Amino acid sequence: MKSAVHPLARILAAAVRLLTGVQVRWQGCAAENRQRIYFANHSSHLDFVVLWSALPADVRANTRPVAARDYWQSGFRSFLAQRVFRAVLVDRGAGSHGASEERAREKRFEVIEQLAQSMGNSESLIFFPEGTRGSGETVAEFKSGLYHLAKRLPDVEMVPAYLENLNRILPKGEFLVVPLLSVLTFGAPLRVEQGEGKVQFLQRAREALCSLRRKGTA
Amino acid sequence: MNTLPDFLRRSFSAERYDHHLLLLFGGVLALLIVASVTGAILAGRAKSDSGRAVIANLNARTKAWWKMCAVFGFTLLAGKYGTLIFFLLLSFLALREYITLVPTRRGDHRTLFWTFFIITPLQYYLIAIDWYGFFAILIPAFAFVFIPARIALAGETEHFLERAAKIQFGLMICAYCLSHAPALLILKIPNYEGHDATLLLYFVLVDQMSDVLQYVWGKLLGRHKIAPEVSPNKTWEGFTGGVATATLLGALLSWATPFTRWQAAGMSLAITLMGFLGGLVMSAIKRDAGVKDFGAMIEGHGGILDRIDSLCFAAPVFFHLTRYYFVR
Numbered sequence: 001m002k003s004a005v006h007p008l009a010r011i012l013a014a015a016v017r018l019l020t021g022v023q024v025r026w027q028g029c030a031a032e033n034r035q036r037i038y039f040a041n042h043s044s045h046l047d048f049v050v051l052w053s054a055l056p057a058d059v060r061a062n063t064r065p066v067a068a069r070d071y072w073q074s075g076f077r078s079f080l081a082q083r084v085f086r087a088v089l090v091d092r093g094a095g096s097h098g099a100s101e102e103r104a105r106e107k108r109f110e111v112i113e114q115l116a117q118s119m120g121n122s123e124s125l126i127f128f129p130e131g132t133r134g135s136g137e138t139v140a141e142f143k144s145g146l147y148h149l150a151k152r153l154p155d156v157e158m159v160p161a162y163l164e165n166l167n168r169i170l171p172k173g174e175f176l177v178v179p180l181l182s183v184l185t186f187g188a189p190l191r192v193e194q195g196e197g198k199v200q201f202l203q204r205a206r207e208a209l210c211s212l213r214r215k216g217t218a
Numbered sequence: 219m220n221t222l223p224d225f226l227r228r229s230f231s232a233e234r235y236d237h238h239l240l241l242l243f244g245g246v247l248a249l250l251i252v253a254s255v256t257g258a259i260l261a262g263r264a265k266s267d268s269g270r271a272v273i274a275n276l277n278a279r280t281k282a283w284w285k286m287c288a289v290f291g292f293t294l295l296a297g298k299y300g301t302l303i304f305f306l307l308l309s310f311l312a313l314r315e316y317i318t319l320v321p322t323r324r325g326d327h328r329t330l331f332w333t334f335f336i337i338t339p340l341q342y343y344l345i346a347i348d349w350y351g352f353f354a355i356l357i358p359a360f361a362f363v364f365i366p367a368r369i370a371l372a373g374e375t376e377h378f379l380e381r382a383a384k385i386q387f388g389l390m391i392c393a394y395c396l397s398h399a400p401a402l403l404i405l406k407i408p409n410y411e412g413h414d415a416t417l418l419l420y421f422v423l424v425d426q427m428s429d430v431l432q433y434v435w436g437k438l439l440g441r442h443k444i445a446p447e448v449s450p451n452k453t454w455e456g457f458t459g460g461v462a463t464a465t466l467l468g469a470l471l472s473w474a475t476p477f478t479r480w481q482a483a484g485m486s487l488a489i490t491l492m493g494f495l496g497g498l499v500m501s502a503i504k505r506d507a508g509v510k511d512f513g514a515m516i517e518g519h520g521g522i523l524d525r526i527d528s529l530c531f532a533a534p535v536f537f538h539l540t541r542y543y544f545v546r
Contacts, residue, residue, distance in 0.1 A: 021314070023514060135324065171324055178330040181318040181513065 005061050006084045013053035013060075016046055020169055020182040024054040027212065028188030029159060033059045035124055036157045036189070039146055041209060042128035043136030043167035051126055051161055052085070054184050063124040066115065068092040068132075088118045092131060112148045119153070129205070136167020139210055142202045150192045150201065157189035160205065162212035185212040238474040239294070239416040242423065246287055253280045272437070278518030286516070286525070290422070294415050298403050299346065301418070305400040306342040312523040312530075313338065313392040315512040319503070320384045325374025329365055333385060337361050338393045345401050353401065357394040362386055391500075391530050392523070398533035405537075407544050410476040417540075420475050421489065424468040425532050428490040429497070431467075432460025449501040452494075461490045476544055488539060489532045496531025500524070 016022075033056070040051055048065045055063055065081075069089040072081040081087035090111050119125060127149070129142040150158050165182040187208055192201050257277040264270040293304035317330060337357065344353040366382040399421060403414045410417070436456025444452045468486025472479045500523065504512065513521020 021513075021515075165318065167324075168322065168327075171327060174327055176328065176331045178317075178327060178334060179314055181314060 005057075006086075008084045009052075012049055012084070016049045017053050019177060019179050020046065020050055020166065021179070022050050022054060022182045022184050025183065025185045027185050029157070029186060031056050031059065031186075033062065034157065035119065035122065035155070036159050037125045037127050037146075037149060037153075038063070038159045038161045038186075039127045039129050039205065039209065040161040040163055041136075041139045042130050042133050043163070043172065044133065044170045046166050046170050047128070047133075047163050048085070048126055050163060050166060050182065050184060059124070062122055063126060064088055064118070065126045066090060066128070088115060088125065090114060108144075108148065111145070112152050115149060116152050119156070129202075133172045134167075136171065139206060142206050144198055144202065146205060147192070147198045147201050150190075154191065158191065158205065159189050160187040160209040160212060161185070162187070162209055164213065183214065185214070187212045236413055236416060238413065239419060242416065242419050242471070242474055243291060246291075246423065250280070250284055250287060253283070275518050282516045282518050294419060297415075301400050301403060301415070302342050302346055305396060306339060308522060308526060309338050309342070309393045309396050310334065311515070312396065312512075312521075312526060313388055315515075315521045315523045316388040316392055317385070319507045319509065319512065320388065322381060322385070323374055323376065325372040326369060326381055326385065328372060329368040329385060332364070332368060333361075333389055337364075337389065341393050341397050342400070345397060345404055348404050350401075350404065353397070357389055361389055365389075395530040395534050396526065398537040399529060401537055402540070405541055405545055407476045407540070410544075413476075416474050417476070420468075420471060421533070421536050422529065423471070424464055424486045424489050425493050425529050427467055428460055428464035428493050429528050431463045432456045432494065435459030435463070445498065448498060448505060452498065452501075457494060461487070461494065464490045476540075481543075485536065485539060489536055492532035492535045493528030496528040499531070500527035 038051060040047060048067075052060060052063060052065070065085055065087045067081050067087040067089055069091050071092075072078060072087060072089055081089065091107065115125065127146065129146040130140040131143045131145075132140075134140050146158070150156075162185045163182065164184070165180050168178065168180050169182060170177050190205055190208055196204075254277075257273065257280050260273050261270075261277060264273045290304070293300045313334065317333075322330060341353065341356055344356060365386050366378075369378065369382055369385075399418060402418045402421065405414060405417075407414070407417075432452075433456065435458075436451060436453045439455040439459065440451075440453035442454045443450065444454055444457060465483055465486045468489065469479055469483035472482035475482055475485075477485055500512075504510065511520030512523040515521050516525055519525050
């Protein structure tokens with residue numbers, strides 16, 4: 001089932017491409033229309049739109065972002081996230097702090113189920129495993145969601161996507177943009193290996209993402 | 219024609235373009251046709267793989283030249299304001315490529331916003347309203363004190379001097395120096411009124427032909443490298459051949475300028491030498507940053523700044539030589 005792309009999404013994608021002059025490099029895989037979870041480093045509100053706009057039109061129509069419910073739930077943000085980009089809103093930090101161990105596990109299971117359901121058998125997701133925007137200088141440790149998602153959906157490709165310079169174009173806590181050039185690099189798809197634990201997989205995924213950064217760039 | 223708005227009628231009226239401007243354009247067009255035909259013939263003859271790669275790059279460059287000449291031609295025909303907008307856009311894109319390569323920090327964000335959206339447009343606005351005195355000092359004096367002050371206000375001190383200096387340097391090269399090319403349009407040269415677009419085209423033509431001819435001579439005869447650490451493609455043979463032929467070309471085109479034949483030769487020599495130095499300096503910046511090109515916007519050439527580096531260095535010198543010797 002193909003869902004129509006909101007006209008505002010197209011306009012925003014074109015504007016962001018112009019603003020960031022993004023150069024897209026498909027290094028580890030081709031731009032195919034197959035079920036994938038693109039996971040990227042996160043330092044700017046522009047991250048998702050840049051990544052989404054870099055995909056071919058047919059892939060775009062099938063690709064949705066995963067966004068934090070607490071941040072994107074109300075007002076104009078909600079309109080942008082839900083109506084324009086069809087975001088899947090999830091509860092952040094499920095399974096970490098607070099509540100009992102058992103309650104946390106239940107909650108985490110719910111979120112993973114919700115994401116798996118939202119993908120059906122044709123949709124792809126854009127996922128930021130750091131859980132929040134960072135300064136852009138380093139990539140933070142991944143939250144465990146990516147691992148559980150990869151275990152739950154063994155047939156879906158986990159594609160690392162490294163976004164460069166977006167933290168300099170529109171950093172966290174800033175509303176004025178500086179139109180520098182950005183680069184987006186897609187790496188080789190990952191899967192959870194036989195017998196690979198959570199910590200190992202998350203570390204491997206993070207390293208795969210960081211290795212896409214071009215040499216000699218800050 | 220009477221239904222056209224006044225400013226349009228003025229910019230497209232026949233007397234704006236003396237036949238010299240059109241002749242120069244015709245020459246450029248002929249040159250492009252020759253280059254395209256030669257490229258097509260060479261493409262069929264190349265034997266080795268490396269030979270084919272050189273020819274393919276050459277043809278990509280020629281193709282990009284067609285587009286660049288078309289865009290520049292239209293802006294010149296669109297008159298003073300069209301030309302200013304075109305050069306403002308060039309400054310903006312060049313500055314974007316430069317700042318992307320320079321490691322700035324979070325504390326520079328607002329300063330960079332000023333640099334892109336206020337100082338650079340203001341520089342061109344001052345040309346538009348003919349305010350030469352302010353145009354000449356906006357960036358070297360006012361931006362020079364504003365930039366470190368704004369960074370200091372943001373409060374991040376790490377590499378402070380380095381950051382301020384790098385931003386100022388970019389602004390000088392990409393906005394200040396380059397803006398001297400369209401500023402030729404506000405020079406009031408006696409007995410040359412109304413032909414300033416021709417002088418601008420002459421300047422850009424000599425400068426860019428010098429780049430092309432240095433490349434061609436270098437490919438044909440290049441042996442002895444000038445500064446292998448900085449730019450492996452620059453050779454003494456390419457430099458000498460390119461400067462000599464571009465100067466000769468500039469002298470032969472003196473009919474389009476307010477200069478005599480010998481004066482035009484001298485001006486062209488200044489343009490080509492400055493252009494060479496511009497290419498060398500910008501190469502050194504690229505090597506330091508560990509990249510080959512500033513960008514990937516123009517196929518076969520690299521980024522905007524890779525194409526206009528020579529223009530940035532030659533423009534202020536040509537502008538002031540003309541202003542000093544021919545305006546008063």
